[in-house]
Amino acid sequence: xxxxxxxxxxxxxxxxxxxxxxxxxxxxxxxxxxxxxxxxxxxxxxxxxxxxxxxxxxxxxxxxxxxxxxxxxxxxxxxxxxxxxxxxxxxxxxxxxxxxxxxxxxxxxxxxxxxxxxxxxxxxxxxxxxxxxxxxxxxxxxxxxxxxxxxxxxxxxxxxxxxxxxxxxxxxxxxxxxxxxxxxxxxxxxxxxxxxxxxxxxxxxxxxxxxxxxxxxxxxxxxxxxxxxxxxxxxxxxxxxxxxxxxxxxxxxxxxxxxxxxxxxxxxxxxxxxxxxxxxxxxxxxxxxxxxxxxxxxxxxxxxxxxxxxxxxxxxxxxxxxxxxxxxxxxxxxxxxxxxxxxxxxxxxxxxxxxxxxxxxxxxxxxxxxxxxxxxxxxxxxxxxxxxxxxxxxxxxxxxxxxxxxxxxxxxxxxxxxxxxxxxxxxxxxxxxxxxxxxxxxxxxxxxxxxxxxxxxxxx
Numbered sequence: 001x002x003x004x005x006x007x008x009x010x011x012x013x014x015x016x017x018x019x020x021x022x023x024x025x026x027x028x029x030x031x032x033x034x035x036x037x038x039x040x041x042x043x044x045x046x047x048x049x050x051x052x053x054x055x056x057x058x059x060x061x062x063x064x065x066x067x068x069x070x071x072x073x074x075x076x077x078x079x080x081x082x083x084x085x086x087x088x089x090x091x092x093x094x095x096x097x098x099x100x101x102x103x104x105x106x107x108x109x110x111x112x113x114x115x116x117x118x119x120x121x122x123x124x125x126x127x128x129x130x131x132x133x134x135x136x137x138x139x140x141x142x143x144x145x146x147x148x149x150x151x152x153x154x155x156x157x158x159x160x161x162x163x164x165x166x167x168x169x170x171x172x173x174x175x176x177x178x179x180x181x182x183x184x185x186x187x188x189x190x191x192x193x194x195x196x197x198x199x200x201x202x203x204x205x206x207x208x209x210x211x212x213x214x215x216x217x218x219x220x221x222x223x224x225x226x227x228x229x230x231x232x233x234x235x236x237x238x239x240x241x242x243x244x245x246x247x248x249x250x251x252x253x254x255x256x257x258x259x260x261x262x263x264x265x266x267x268x269x270x271x272x273x274x275x276x277x278x279x280x281x282x283x284x285x286x287x288x289x290x291x292x293x294x295x296x297x298x299x300x301x302x303x304x305x306x307x308x309x310x311x312x313x314x315x316x317x318x319x320x321x322x323x324x325x326x327x328x329x330x331x332x333x334x335x336x337x338x339x340x341x342x343x344x345x346x347x348x349x350x351x352x353x354x355x356x357x358x359x360x361x362x363x364x365x366x367x368x369x370x371x372x373x374x375x376x377x378x379x380x381x382x383x384x385x386x387x388x389x390x391x392x393x394x395x396x397x398x399x400x401x402x403x404x405x406x407x408x409x410x411x412x413x414x415x416x417x418x419x420x421x422x423x424x425x426x427x428x429x430x431x432x433x434x435x436x437x438x439x440x441x442x443x444x445x446x447x448x449x450x451x452x453x454x455x456x457x458x459x460x
Contacts, residue, residue, distance in 0.1 A: 006032045007138050007152030008121075009417075009453060012129045012380070014038025015046020016435060017422025018157035019108045020067055020442035026115040026122065027068075028446050031455050032152065033121040036112070039128035039144070044108030046159050047178060049101045054088060055209060056202050057311035058104055060434065061096035061229075065104060067111060069439050075099075078107050093312040095231050125149075130379035132389065138417070144379075153417035153453050155445065156399075156407065160423045160433075161381065174337075174366030177203045182210035186362050189214060192346050195367035196220040196329050198308060203367055204327050205317050216327045217359070219348055220368075223331030224305045228315040233267050235275040245287035248294035273306050277431065284430040285403070292395050308434075337364055389415070393427020401425050404448050405441065417452060421445050 009025075011018045014036055022036050036043070042050065058065060066074035079085045079099060085092070089103040116122045131142040138152045177199050185191060185207055193200050196218045204216055238258060244251060255272070262272045276283075284292070295303075310318070321327035331351035338345045347358045384390045388410035390399040401407055405421055406414040421441040423433045431437045 006455060007150065008033035008035050009153040009155065009449065010129075010139070010141060010149065010151040011036045011155045011157055012141075013046075013157035013159055013422075014040065014043045014112075014124070015157065015159045015422075016044060016048060016067075016108060017046070017159060017424075017438050017442070018155075019044035019112050020435075020438050021155050021157055021421060021445055022122065023067060023111055023115055024439075024442040024446035025449060026119060028450050030446070030450060030453075031121075032453060033123065035123050035125055035149065035151065037125045037127060037129050037141075037143075039126070041126070042105070042109060043112045043124060045105035049105030049108065051101050051105075051178075051202070053202070053206050053209070054100055054102060055205050055313065055317065056101045057091070057098050057313050058101055059198060059226075059229075059309060059311050059314070060436065062090070062099045063096055065099070065435055067108060067435065067439055069436075069443060075104070075107055078110075079103070091311075091313050095229055095312065098311040098313060128379075131383045132380070133387075134389075153449065154419070155449070156418070156420040156424060157422050158378075158381065158420075158424045161378065161398075174364045177365050177367045180363075180365055182206040182212065185210065185212045185214065187213045189360055189362035191216050192359070192361045192364045193218040193367050194220070194334060194364065195369060196223055196225055197304060197367070197369060198226055198310070199367040199369060201226065201310065201314055201318055203365055204321055205314065208317070208321055208326065213326070214362070215325075216321070217361075218327065218329045218367075219332050219334065220301075221331065221333055221351065222301050223329055223351065224301055225318070225329055226305045226308060226310045227270075229309045229312060230268065230270060232270040232274070235262065235267055235271040237275050237278040240279045240282050240286075242286065245283045245291055247291050248299050251283065251287075251291075251295070252299060269306070270309070277436075280431045281429050285428070289394070296395060389418075393425065395427055397427030398424040399427075401428050403428070405445050406448075419445055419448065 009032055011021050011034065018036060022034060025034055062076045062079055063073060066072050068074050076097060079090055079097065084090050084099065084103055085097060090097050090099045116124060127147065128144040129141050130144050132154065133140045135150065138150060139154050141149045141151060174194055191207060191214060193203055193216060200218050204218065207216060244254060258272045259269045262269065322329065332348050335347040335349055335356055344361045344364060345358055346361050346364060347356050349356045390407060391410050393400045399407060399420060401420050402414050405419045407418045407420050408414055422438050425432050432441060
């Protein structure tokens with residue numbers, strides 16, 4: 001990396017959030033060196049796009065998945081140039097081209113490598129940052145390798161936290177859906193999946209395509225499956241009023257009124273739900289804590305299945321599995337999971353029933369999603385919290401930040417030159433886990449970093 005005489009900025013985390021931060025800083029011709037730290041062997045893939053399964057589809061059409069908000073067709077054009085649209089990695093549907101997640105990971109990685117090749121002030125560091133200390137107006141980074149790095153600023157792009165125990169049932173730790181090997185599944189006993197959302201769909205598709213013939217039982221409290229994408233019309237974002245977020249029930253009533261109006265105008269509910277995307281963060285940030293809590297407890301599952309929909313290919317595969325009886329989706333709650341002598345006994349109570357059912361399963365997979373601040377097993381998150389460098393975000397989601405993405409310490413004071421973006425900021429922004437939202441955050445982040453850390457900035 002070229003020595004410019006300026007302290008570099010460190011981007012910690014090389015998934016989609018970190019890649020977006022790097023790309024938007026590079027577009028702004030950021031003068032300082034940029035160091036992108038990623039413990040894995042690939043860049044830009046993270047948890048979402050590291051899958052190697054060709055039938056794990058993006059749940060957004062390719063035309064909406066550009067990493068640059070001002071170039072909406074960038075990814076689709078990349079697919080066309082690379083001839084991926086004519087390969088099994090893409091599917092032409094009546095509502096647009098859908099790509100698989102493996103292809104999207106390749107797109108992000110190629111963009112970062114292109115940026116690295118175009119500027120000798122961008123370096124990719126294959127190491128894990130395990131601790132951060134404030135030093136001399138900047139920060140000292142300690143890595144798992146034992147190396148240390150002095151930087152002038154830091155961007156946390158840590159992605160989703162790792163889940164702790166207890167997601168599947170009590171103290172039992174269900175199998176990780178992203179590391180579970182479908183080929184290891186046996187054909188003699190059922191597989192139980194806890195959760196019925198997008199992650200469950202990925203797991204069920206992986207199991208079925210591996211040749212598994214055993215039954216798959218997916219259980220969640222409400223037994224809701226993600227809805228399907230369909231043709232829709234664009235609809236203007238609704239006007240937000242100070243009353244919209246006062247209660248979760250009031251918000252639900254407003255959305256239902258909008259859907260009813262849309263129906264009279266010939267628009268389906270999908271158009272209405274998508275119209276809320278530009279104002280969702282504004283509504284979330286205006287909601288009192290009690291209203292947010294009500295939303296998370298009662299409305300979130302319904303919002304998720306309507307907001308985060310399935311690609312047509314995934315819908316077809318799930319319907320086939322349900323139709324032939326291999327996949328059963330049930331509403332209920334796990335009561336107990338016991339493992340004895342290699343046998344797993346799962347006791348669950350169907351929703352609305354006082355009686356429980358017990359089945360012998362070969363494995364239990366925890367597909368309940370990822371939320372909260374993590375289980376404390378990730379050194380950097382844990383140590384920053386212990387030092388008081390961070391505090392939990394609203395509703396315990398991620399870490400707390402200002403609206404201009406500055407990290408807040410234990411006392412609620414913003415750090416100088418320490419920012420965060422992506423899923424780790426979900427408590428503040430809510431809609432910040434999908435690329436169309438992350439790319440907007442990354443562009444805003446680049447503007448804030450440029451304003452504070454450019455050579456022309458005061459005290460830089």
